[in-house]
Amino acid sequence: MLLATVVVQLAYMAYYFWPFAAKRSPDAEPAPTHEQQHPVSVIVAARNALEHLRHLMPILLTQEYAEFEIILVDDRSDDDTGLYAQQLTQYYPNVRLVTVGSTPEGLAPKKYALTLGIKVARYPYLLFTDADCVPTTNQWLRHMARGFGSGADIVLGYGPYDEAPGLLNKLVRYETLLTGLQYLSFAERGNPYMGVGRNLAYTKATFLATKGFASHIRSLSGDDDLLVQDAVALGKRAAVVTHPAAQSVSEAPASWSQWWRQKRRHMSAGSKYRATDKARIGTFMLANGLFYLTTLGALFFSPVDWVPLAIAWFVRTSAILATYAGASRRLNDRQSVALLPVLDATYFLAYFLLTASLVLYRKPSRWK
Template identity: 35%
Template structure:
């Protein structure tokens, strides 16, 4: 009787996974690329950096070489203790496109990136804003062109893809890029279904009006993280949000080099997600539940060889449709190589995420300093 219940539960979980991967994620995975008409909207590129001297030295020049007729680059130094501010001052003197915003330590908002970003947004002269981070660089000099092409009178929020660099012979790098692929597949798909719930500050565009419409970051200012996903969770909706995933629109950043660094990064992301809207928390929680339940139930049923002639085909079927869905998404986002390791990475990622949940219960993650 117990094993019959477990088998029914296993089949149900697999069905839910099919709905997620094929019906929901498929809205992005199997979607045709939408060619948007190039525009010449005046744009303010906003970069917030804290102690990123080495990165901004390399990446700010790439922002100033963009093939776009009308834009400024707002560089925000968030009370850096290294040479970041001096470099920003140099770029401001050398190029009329650059506007520098200096943020000093504020006791009420110390260490809060949202405070620094708010000052930068207010200083931007243009109505349309394009965001990236100090440790990121655009994949091409058409980055601004590609992202702004999707802005319209009604679509005033554009979710882009923030990728990580590939590192040869690094399994951790494949894990990081697979997680980034899976996360992007999810938020792109839900946005296409009219239920946008997050975006990434490494590559995000929106109209200044959307920022002030929800009082900026005020409703979650005390939460150190979430300048990107909590804002999108609050401001984005079916009418005002669209996505951009052309290769020239990608941004790249250097991934974490050690498991500890990446684990701590994941802890910050997970702690932020608990502040999402109720439906978004539910669908993300249900997805994770079906993932871990599938593996646990499959192991139990196969270990006891209960109806293995039914269980095994279900397992194979599940891997076929997940590989198919994520494979098409990986093709769009230029991450195909991680799919060769998909089964191993997925299992590792699921139980790492479980570890993150448990760890966050007993201690708080460290945020932007």
């Protein structure tokens, strides 16, 4: 069993992860001529996000791009989010405000808010980020829009978390790197299955083709990954953009309970994935989990043959260190290589507990 789990993980490393990790993002700046062909509507849904918008809007407003607009969707805020957005519309002609007074019963609030923002978008290319995110540079829009230049319908970006002290932050950032490595490398191999709403773009035609969020409008999660699922099922093509200037950074969850709720919400969307994607992702996650479980079984419930056990651990650990370190360089999301084995074991233990909690207790979580 231990040998089988190592073989499966090495197969994923060799076919998906290492080709992605070893590749370098292009250093060349996007050609401005492409900008005329891809005018972009940047859409941000915000609820009680005044302080976040004060950090986000200055960098959005200074994006170097030929033609774009910013649509702020004030989703039922009871602070000064709407007032701040209204003031921006008076000074910046490319800023527009959509106000959501209430959400129809049974509909997911964020998806409803995004739908209203998309409905009024002037341009055929849509770029999304969250109110609590900040693009790393004023070239973010330019690099993300460059993904449309290849004829793609969807552009998948990467959204890391800010570095901070503490084990939780290291674990969250490791989990984000591993998730990014999965969905970006799978997409580069022709198997896109998800994106992250804090750095995702697609055409308005793609949104209309999937009938928006209709297939999952009552599900609280999935405004990003389930939209990608529906689009790919219709034959839409996805491009990957990993340049450091094309990233949008967020603050990591500040407490274990906050991270737990966030992960439960995100993982709940996985049950609606296509069967092939479930099998592809599930096989990798199961192989990692069983690797640790079979190791524990060998240590505590049977005589230990240390030589093959040590060889299996050395080969597997060396492979993940090399691959994950390479991915962190490509994505400019530097991780502590020495801590990777510890974080990997901790994450898959947490993943097992999260999966069990979703099976046993399905209380929904609402977005803030």
